[in-house]
Amino acid sequence: MLKRKLGRSELEVSAIGLGCMGMSFAYGTPPDRKEMIALLRAAVDRGVTFFDTAEAYGPFTNEELVGEALAPVRDRVVIATKFGMKLGTIGVDSRPEHIREVAEASLRRLAVGTIDLLYQHRVDPDVPIEDVAGTVKELIREGKVKHFGMSEAGVKTIRRAHAVQPVTAVQSEYSLWWRRPEEELLPTLEELGIGFVPFSPLGKGFLTGKIDAETTFEKNDFRNLVPRFSPEARKANQALVDLLGGIATRKEATPAQIALAWLLAQKPWIVPIPGTTKLHRLEENLGATEVELTQDDLRAIDEAASKIRVEGARYPEELEKRTGL
Numbered sequence: 001m002l003k004r005k006l007g008r009s010e011l012e013v014s015a016i017g018l019g020c021m022g023m024s025f026a027y028g029t030p031p032d033r034k035e036m037i038a039l040l041r042a043a044v045d046r047g048v049t050f051f052d053t054a055e056a057y058g059p060f061t062n063e064e065l066v067g068e069a070l071a072p073v074r075d076r077v078v079i080a081t082k083f084g085m086k087l088g089t090i091g092v093d094s095r096p097e098h099i100r101e102v103a104e105a106s107l108r109r110l111a112v113g114t115i116d117l118l119y120q121h122r123v124d125p126d127v128p129i130e131d132v133a134g135t136v137k138e139l140i141r142e143g144k145v146k147h148f149g150m151s152e153a154g155v156k157t158i159r160r161a162h163a164v165q166p167v168t169a170v171q172s173e174y175s176l177w178w179r180r181p182e183e184e185l186l187p188t189l190e191e192l193g194i195g196f197v198p199f200s201p202l203g204k205g206f207l208t209g210k211i212d213a214e215t216t217f218e219k220n221d222f223r224n225l226v227p228r229f230s231p232e233a234r235k236a237n238q239a240l241v242d243l244l245g246g247i248a249t250r251k252e253a254t255p256a257q258i259a260l261a262w263l264l265a266q267k268p269w270i271v272p273i274p275g276t277t278k279l280h281r282l283e284e285n286l287g288a289t290e291v292e293l294t295q296d297d298l299r300a301i302d303e304a305a306s307k308i309r310v311e312g313a314r315y316p317e318e319l320e321k322r323t324g325l
Contacts, residue, residue, distance in 0.1 A: 001046065004268060011116075011146075015271060016264075023040075040065075051066055051070065051078070080116060083106075085122065090322070092124045103115065107144065158194070168195060171199055176203075176244070198271075198272045201260055201274050207240070213238070243305060253291045256274075258293075
């Protein structure tokens, strides 16, 4: 597995990480725990060194799962987790005392002595970002955290935080069907030397080509609430999957591999974290590192994608309000 450094930091991780949320949260009934432990260890065996979790996933159960699964290989992996949600609500809480409480609890659940990368899950408009960054700076000084990250933050907030405690990575949604980070975020991260970790790099599964207008989701699947996953939007957005499929056929790859290879080709400091609960999907995703897209390929993809209008918002309105602050 190829390695990448997150920005100008010394944090080196596998070129593709593993988003662990779906193993216990958000996408219907969680799979069998033992199977997920086996999958996490299989990922390590295949070269994955970067794993993403959060206290909010479950809540709590995902950190416990990741901690148990990776305990035997702790020295070979980088574990990222997050603080800042007001659990049981759609609210946020990044008060310094709460950050410390969450960090201590995450250390216990993950069964680690230090958190490799600690993200603010969402910006808290009621707490100055300088106080947030300052609290993480203290945790780093105390040896409880190694690196500071931010998730779905706006560029002005990132700059203010970075001035207090250097930000190693920013995590936001980015894929061929959500390209807004290209406008302001990516240029800012490049300037500041911050790594970028795209979540939902496969469009919450849509860009794999395995979901269409007729697909039904379990009642407790988050995608039922997402406007972009309405049957009408899925039908309209099929054009993007068809584009990926055509390139995949030519490259002897899959649509998912083309979507991930496209992300990897954007910047050398981008590390996508596709999630999965299936071994064959994990192996398919990791195979994206072997797909070479030439400059001509990338230009052709951009030209074709620019003619496709993606329908539907990526979040329900109340959740979209928490992003880009």
